[in-house]
Amino acid sequence: MSDARLANARWPDVKAALESGKPIVAILPCGATEAHGPHLPLGTDVIISESIAAFALPKLEERGIHVLVLPSLAYAPAEYAAGFAGTISISMDAALALVLDIARSLKKQGFAMLALVNSHFDPANVAVLRDASETIVREIGLKVAFPDFTRRKLAEKLTDEFKSGACHAGQFEGSLVLASRPELVDDDARLQLPPNSNSLVAAFAKGAKTFEEAGGPQAYFGTPAGASAEEGVASLDCMSDMIVQAIAAQLEP
Numbered sequence: 167m168s169d170a171r172l173a174n175a176r177w178p179d180v181k182a183a184l185e186s187g188k189p190i191v192a193i194l195p196c197g198a199t200e201a202h203g204p205h206l207p208l209g210t211d212v213i214i215s216e217s218i219a220a221f222a223l224p225k226l227e228e229r230g231i232h233v234l235v236l237p238s239l240a241y242a243p244a245e246y247a248a249g250f251a252g253t254i255s256i257s258m259d260a261a262l263a264l265v266l267d268i269a270r271s272l273k274k275q276g277f278a279m280l281a282l283v284n285s286h287f288d289p290a291n292v293a294v295l296r297d298a299s300e301t302i303v304r305e306i307g308l309k310v311a312f313p314d315f316t317r318r319k320l321a322e323k324l325t326d327e328f329k330s331g332a333c334h335a336g337q338f339e340g341s342l343v344l345a346s347r348p349e350l351v352d353d354d355a356r357l358q359l360p361p362n363s364n365s366l367v368a369a370f371a372k373g374a375k376t377f378e379e380a381g382g383p384q385a386y387f388g389t390p391a392g393a394s395a396e397e398g399v400a401s402l403d404c405m406s407d408m409i410v411q412a413i414a415a416q417l418e419p
């Protein structure tokens with residue numbers, strides 16, 4: 167197949183790939199429709215997850231691993247940002263049911279694995295994906311690769327801002343969007359935003375339920391003005407490596 171995106175493929179090509187005898191991995195980019203400061207698009211997390219998948223493709227091909235990239239999950243639990251226009255938050259139950267149904271469909275057709283590429287770190291969304299991963303393996307019998315970037319072992323390889331927890335639409339995510347879809351960044355707004363060092367992770371732990379309560383009245387945390395396309399490319403390279411390693415590890419017999 168000339169295009170690894172499932173939505174661009176025709177069914178006879180997918181059928182032939184599934185019948186080739188080689189394991190076919192389905193990558194699901196997981197994002198959200200959620201406010202990301204006054205300077206980044208609502209689809210930021212979808213853009214980032216799709217970019218990570220795109221960066222992983224040549225690396226997977228190099229290893230002889232066959233993949234199809236599914237249409238992205240653009241709706242997710244996003245209650246922290248629910249007070250900001252444009253955010254669409256769905257329930258954890260709905261999100262879980264959707265991922266499980268996708269996995270059932272993949273299993274029935276003979277896909278070898280579902281790989282979850284997630285960049286929407288709302289704790290409710292991460293909890294859904296962790297739950298889904300375990301349930302898919304246990305109840306559906308499909309392999310899952312889910313490198314959870316919020317786990318310490320992976321997080322420590324990411325940027326200082328990511329590790330600080332003051333990370334939403336700041337330098338980390340701004341860099342990733344600049345590396346992927348720079349035309350969607352309002353750079354005049356971005357460069358004028360003062361840093362916001364309030365840690366979302368600390369605020370979550372203290373029970374904050376909204377970005378406003380967490381000290382982010384404009385739906386951003388971190389340092390938007392520090393973002394660069396170069397940093398974004400480095401992060402994409404690093405996170406795509408983590409995906410490739412997770413998929414390769416699961417493919418081992």
Ligand SMILES: [Zn+2]
Nearest residue numbers: 210211285339
């Ligand atoms: Zn985000």
